[in-house]
Amino acid sequence: MTKTLTFKRVVRAPAAEVARLFTFSTHLREWLSDVALATPHKGGRLYLGWNSGYYASGEYTAVTPSRIAFTWRGRGYPAATRVQVGLKEKNGATTVTVTHSGIGAGKAWGRIPADIARGWEASLENLQSVMETGHDLRFTLRPMLGVMVEAELDAERAKKYGVPVDHGVRLSGVVDGMGAQAAGLRGGDVIVSIGGKKVASSPSLFAALQGRRAGQTVPVTFYRGRDRRTVPMTLSARPLPEVPATAAELAEYVRGLYAGYDAQLAECFAGVSEAEANYRPAPDEWSAKEVVSHLLQGERDGLSYLAELQLGNERSYDGPFENSTLQVRVVADSYPSVAAMLADYRLAEAQTVALLAGLPPEFVARRSTFWRMAYSYTQAAPHFDEHIQQIKNALAAARR
Structure with a gap:
């Protein structure tokens, strides 16, 4: 026996514009995933990836002005599932209905149904935000460390900088008045973990902050030369300046x-x-x-x-x-x-x-x-x- 989950969200935008966010690689990355490859026609491929390591693949089974459908097999899924997106426009607003079906139960599926529900709820909230304001909530609500990244470490750079590990993110500097500066970090330091999560690249640096909020304090482990240090860092709020409107x-x-x-x-x-x-x-x-x-x-x-x-x-x-x-x-x-x-x-x-x-x-x-x-x-x-x-x-x- 399988289950079906349904999610709805009303977006103040024309249906044709909402459809672009389910069919164009550029726009899929703006609200749903970190990586996207899409060929939006029946039988066309769909690949979505996240910096967390999760990914899903499938193919489009329908692409019409009011209905978009595709298969979805996420990492670790015992079987492929199906997603259908319904778009109904009225008075300049579009009701988006996402139906995710073919979801199994039992030990093999574990937490997958709950993860699917949580993922679509957060993603559709973000879809509405980017369509109406331009704000990608994954970015605007994510706190800041206040660092400037120079390079990702590898064995060659580790030898050059005298660091005893071959992974991490080397800083070129820190931003005045933000958490990294207050915690004592500076240019040349190599961050290797944040909040217990390994940092080996710029994407993993950002992924370590997902789910965090400004004002929280997390341990940051870094190398200064051969010296390994761990300090508490208070995450800074992300300032959102007034952006030109035209x-x-x-x-x-x-x-x-x-x-x-x-x-x-x-x-x-x-x-x-x-x-x-x-x-x-x-x-x-x-x-x-x-x-x-x-x-x-x-x-x-x-x-x-x-x-x-x-x-x-x-x-x-x-x-x-x-x-x-x-x-x-x-x-x-x-x-x-x-x-x-x-x-x-x-x-x-x-x-x-x-x-x-x-x-x-x-x-x-x-x-x-x-x-x-x-x-x-x-x-x-x-x-x-x-x-x-x-x-x-x-x-x-x-x-x-």
Whole structure:
């Protein structure tokens, strides 16, 4: 005997827009899973994965304007189950009815039925939130450590940094006024566990905070060189700044942000010779010019990323994000001067502002994507400030 679970949620959005969140990989990641691959037609594949290690796979059995159905076999399931999504629109709002059937009972199924119920209840609440406000509750309610990640540790990096473990997340710095700083962490520390959960990558760092709330205190274990330490850390609330609401407002906000960046860069390089700009403080460190190369590549990559979001075709990565020093150095070497590279950096900034200003109304109305894109710009300053300090340090070393 099998059981069927049914869940309902009314969302203030057209049915066609709600349907996108069940059929597009980009939009599935915005409310349901951390990884998604979807081919939304009858017989098309569906794969969903979470940073917790859970995953589910299946195929679409129906894709119509009012009904979407797919099979679902989660990790550890004794058999495949079935999911049907009904969409009924009235007066601009859509009633979403999710029916999950074919769920077994008994020892083989264990806690699976309860996990399914808890998962759909939380996910549909999040679906409503991202559709109506843009807020992904998995992110906005998740507390912050207040750390900046430099790299994920492996055997080679462990040897380089003198750390006696080959897993963990190495910090480049901490955010002023947040829990990590108050607990005494600093750049160069390697976090290996939070709240008793192993941290081996950036996704596992975030997964360790799932289910936690701001104000809670958790033990954080980290290495400072060969010294292993465990300290209590109070989790900080995630500040949610006012996010620009329209394409024009966002473009103007980013224009002002870039003007500040450009002024700082101009001040840093005033009177700097090419030899000083090309000086590397150490063989494996970047010169001031190479830091600008990194910023330029980031701006160009960001422009491509914005176009992907606008088209609903966002890239997804399996491996950890890392900067390519080879790319940074090749690009830096291709420019005859820092001034020429800074000119291209300003051009890339202008192109970004123009793209933001030209975003179509239907994209702006899609709060699930527009809000997180706009929010990312409100959080960009600490990354830039870190690189400005890196430039200053490299130039200071060149002048010693």
